[in-house]
Amino acid sequence: MSPYTLTIMIFGIGLGTTITLMSSHWLLAWMGLEINTLAMLPLMSQHNHPRAVQATTKYFLTQATAAAMLLFASTTNAWITGEWAIQQMTSLIPLTMITMPLTLKIGLAPMHSWLPEVLQGLDLNTGLIMSTWQKLAPFALLLQIQANNPTLLITLGLLSTLVGGWGGMNQTQLRKILAYSSIAHLGWMMLILPFSPSLTLITFITYIIMTCSTFMIFEINKATNINMLATSWAKAPTLTSLTPLVLLSLGGLPPLTGFMPKWLILQELTKQELTTTATFVAMTALLSLYFYLRLSYAMTLTMAPNNLPGTIPWRLQFKSFSMPLATTTMASITLLPIMPAMSTLLKL
Numbered sequence: 001m002s003p004y005t006l007t008i009m010i011f012g013i014g015l016g017t018t019i020t021l022m023s024s025h026w027l028l029a030w031m032g033l034e035i036n037t038l039a040m041l042p043l044m045s046q047h048n049h050p051r052a053v054q055a056t057t058k059y060f061l062t063q064a065t066a067a068a069m070l071l072f073a074s075t076t077n078a079w080i081t082g083e084w085a086i087q088q089m090t091s092l093i094p095l096t097m098i099t100m101p102l103t104l105k106i107g108l109a110p111m112h113s114w115l116p117e118v119l120q121g122l123d124l125n126t127g128l129i130m131s132t133w134q135k136l137a138p139f140a141l142l143l144q145i146q147a148n149n150p151t152l153l154i155t156l157g158l159l160s161t162l163v164g165g166w167g168g169m170n171q172t173q174l175r176k177i178l179a180y181s182s183i184a185h186l187g188w189m190m191l192i193l194p195f196s197p198s199l200t201l202i203t204f205i206t207y208i209i210m211t212c213s214t215f216m217i218f219e220i221n222k223a224t225n226i227n228m229l230a231t232s233w234a235k236a237p238t239l240t241s242l243t244p245l246v247l248l249s250l251g252g253l254p255p256l257t258g259f260m261p262k263w264l265i266l267q268e269l270t271k272q273e274l275t276t277t278a279t280f281v282a283m284t285a286l287l288s289l290y291f292y293l294r295l296s297y298a299m300t301l302t303m304a305p306n307n308l309p310g311t312i313p314w315r316l317q318f319k320s321f322s323m324p325l326a327t328t329t330m331a332s333i334t335l336l337p338i339m340p341a342m343s344t345l346l347k348l
Contacts, residue, residue, distance in 0.1 A: 001046045012039025013133065020137035025084050026074035030067060033105070033137055037063040040134065043126050044118075055121025062114045066101035073097035089145050098145070099152060105138040107179070108156055108186050109163040116167070116179040124224075127175055128215040131182050132208045139189075139204065143197055150194035158280060160187025165287025172226050174218055177291055178211070181250060184288045191281060192265045195272050202342055203261040206335070210250050210258055213328035217243050220325070229299040239329075244296035246332045251292040252285055257335040264343070 001009075016036025023029040037060070045056040077094035078084050089095050100111065107115035119127050164184025171177045185207045193200045217239060218224075221232040232240045249256035254263075262285065269278035335342075 001042070005042070009039050009042050012036070013043075013129070015039075017133065017137045021140050024086055026070075026078075026086060027084065029086060029137075029141060030071050030074065033063075033070070034067055036134070036137055037067070040129070043129070044122055046126075047123060049121075051121035052123075055118045058114055058121075059118045062118075063105065066104040069101035069104070070098055073101070086141065086144050092149075095145065095149055096152060099142070099149060102138045102142050103156055103190075106135045106142075106186060107183060108190060109160040109183060110156075112160070112163060112183050115183065116171075116176045119175045119179040120173055122175070124175070124215050124219040127178070128212060128219075131178065131211050131215070135186075135204075142190075142193065143200070153190045153193050154274075154277065157187045157190035157193075158277065158284075160184065160190065161281050161284040162187075162287075165284045165290075168291045169287060171291070174224055174226065174229075174295075177295070178214065180291075181288065182207075182211070184284070185250075187284075188262065188265055188281065191277070192268055196268050198343065199261070199264055199268060202339070203265065205342075206257055206261050209328050209335070210246060210332045213246050213325065213332045214250065216322070216325040216328065217246065226295065226298045229295065230302045232299055233303070240299060242329055242333070244300055246329055247292045247296050248289075249332045251289040253289070255336055257332050257339075260336050260339040 013036055016032045016034070016039060019032030019035065020029045021032075023032060041056055041060055044059060045052055073094045074084070076097065077089055077091055080091045080094065081088065083090075089098065104111040119130060122130060161184050164180045164182070164187055167183065168177050168180030171180065185203070189200045189203050189207075192203070220239065221229070221235055223229050223232065232243070245256060249258040252258045252262040262282075266278045266282060269275075269281070
């Protein structure tokens with residue numbers, strides 16, 4: 001893909017997301033989502049490979065279905081109430097109808113099955129955009145209608161944490177593991193969305209930071225499955241020693257960054273007298289922790305066959321480190337002490 005085409009596509013992705021974030025009318029929000037989707041498709045299919053074409057087709061059909069459902073639900077709400085404003089979504093049936101396409105767009109269970117298959121067909125850089133930026137616009141719409149359907153969001157959140165944990169346990173492909181990790185983290189966000197939108201936003205920000213770091217680490221190591229992680233020590237020893245901390249932060253272990261959002265979510269659920277829900281979601285976090293530990297073990301405690309090609313990379317000068325990788329990696333590990341300040345800032 002030429003630099004000019006790439007620039008136009010990235011501009012289109014940013015424009016579509018910005019339109020949706022700034023809109024207060026359902027038609028304008030729908031238009032932003034469509035611009036975002038159409039700009040993403042060429043990036044997904046830029047590599048002439050059957051898997052990339054298949055992933056692009058699946059993504060297009062899924063997003064077109066979600067867009068049609070969203071347009072139908074918003075039209076139904078306007079027919080019943082006479083309002084097109086996003087925050088005036090008060091009728092129960094259109095509200096439930098419009099929640100489903102938004103959860104389909106971000107890959108929340110039970111509408112999650114497209115996400116692992118699509119991510120598996122993409123390269124890691126495009127997968128990073130899919131796992132982070134592409135969730136901003138639907139998530140912003142969910143934030144604006146979240147107060148009216150708490151039972152539905154809690155149900156979807158519990159199901160997503162369970163599916164995200166179970167689904168990733170038997171995977172060997174890193175992109176599929178990260179897809180199920182995304183599903184599980186989105187489940188945590190949906191659980192707390194009706195009670196504390198600011199806490200949901202904190203969780204989403206920390207998820208983006210940790211996911212960016214993980215994708216960039218795998219991209220530097222050119223790793224697409226678990227077995228390929230064993231050669232990472234010869235390419236970047238320092239980064240290899242930090243990677244388990246990033247993965248365990250994704251799993252929510254103290255004293256790393258990912259621990260605080262989960263702790264605050266469990267605390268808020270307990271305050272809302274949802275102790276059983278908090279206990280269940282804490283148990284599902286153990287499922288996700290298993291495959292993070294599996295990745296950490298494969299990367300740091302296993303070694304590739306000791307042949308000459310396997311030991312050459314550490315002798316060569318490694319120039320692939322970048323400031324975004326260093327920033328997100330350290331943020332994934334060390335942000336825990338300033339989390340109370342972030343929470344206070346977002347509540348203002």
